[in-house]
Amino acid sequence: MKLYGAPVSPFVRKILVLAAEKGLDLELVPIGLGDQNPDFLACSPFRKMPGFTDGDFSISDSTAIATYLDTKYADKNMIPTDAENRARVIWFDEFADTILTSAAGAMFFNRIVSPKFVGKPGDDAAAAKGEADMTPVCAYLEGVIGASGYLVGDALTLADISVAGPFVNAAHAGYTPDAAAYPKLTAYLTNLHARPSFADWIRREKKMLGLD
Numbered sequence: 001m002k003l004y005g006a007p008v009s010p011f012v013r014k015i016l017v018l019a020a021e022k023g024l025d026l027e028l029v030p031i032g033l034g035d036q037n038p039d040f041l042a043c044s045p046f047r048k049m050p051g052f053t054d055g056d057f058s059i060s061d062s063t064a065i066a067t068y069l070d071t072k073y074a075d076k077n078m079i080p081t082d083a084e085n086r087a088r089v090i091w092f093d094e095f096a097d098t099i100l101t102s103a104a105g106a107m108f109f110n111r112i113v114s115p116k117f118v119g120k121p122g123d124d125a126a127a128a129k130g131e132a133d134m135t136p137v138c139a140y141l142e143g144v145i146g147a148s149g150y151l152v153g154d155a156l157t158l159a160d161i162s163v164a165g166p167f168v169n170a171a172h173a174g175y176t177p178d179a180a181a182y183p184k185l186t187a188y189l190t191n192l193h194a195r196p197s198f199a200d201w202i203r204r205e206k207k208m209l210g211l212d
């Protein structure tokens with residue numbers, strides 16, 4: 001199985017972490033922004049990363065790929081099958097891909113990607129707006145992290161992988177939630193990011209971004 005993308009993308013990292021947690025053998029094919037790699041274009045017609053292939057099957061979009069992997073390799077299920085918990089996991093995944101990624105991504109793009117890789121100074125106002133937008137996100141998460149230390153049920157699910165991912169981008173851009181204001185969220189992220197599935201990629205990303 002091949003995944004096309006760059007691990008610093010929260011959508012690509014989501015699949016890399018999911019595959020590591022499930023013990024799946026997934027080859028990462030590095031792709032940069034605007035990449036014309038024909039194999040990538042064949043599996044992601046709108047050039048959004050990640051793209052994915054498994055033999056003759058190909059698909060793009062992190063949620064579609066996660067759904068495929070979790071259905072095909074049902075060991076260590078990351079998307080529960082019961083109606084309520086399944087819906088909750090899909091909600092957190094969607095929340096992470098939209099509201100959370102838009103706030104964290106504004107900081108990451110304008111503080112890291114634009115100055116370091118596009119050769120243009122970032123938009124400071126857009127980064128500051130992203131940082132401000134993290135406040136309701138963090139307040140919300142502080143209230144919904146369960147006593148189990150996970151978002152849904154009492155084990156790791158796609159919800160945790162999807163939500164913890166964009167916080168890696170925020171951290172690369174110098175933002176971490178205020179530990180005094182959000183102690184549960186801080187402990188939750190510390191635990192998740194210390195798992196080998198996240199920690200290995202975080203280490204490689206820091207090196208790639210010149211942040212270590």
Ligand SMILES: N[C@@H](CCC(=O)N[C@@H](CS)C(=O)NCC(=O)O)C(=O)O
Pocket residue numbers: 009010011033034046047048049050060061062063097
């Ligand atoms: N909903 C998609 C979003 C994918 C996405 O927007 N990826 C970004 C990178 S973080 C991308 O490829 N952007 C390049 C572009 O828009 O041309 C998913 O979950 O995979």
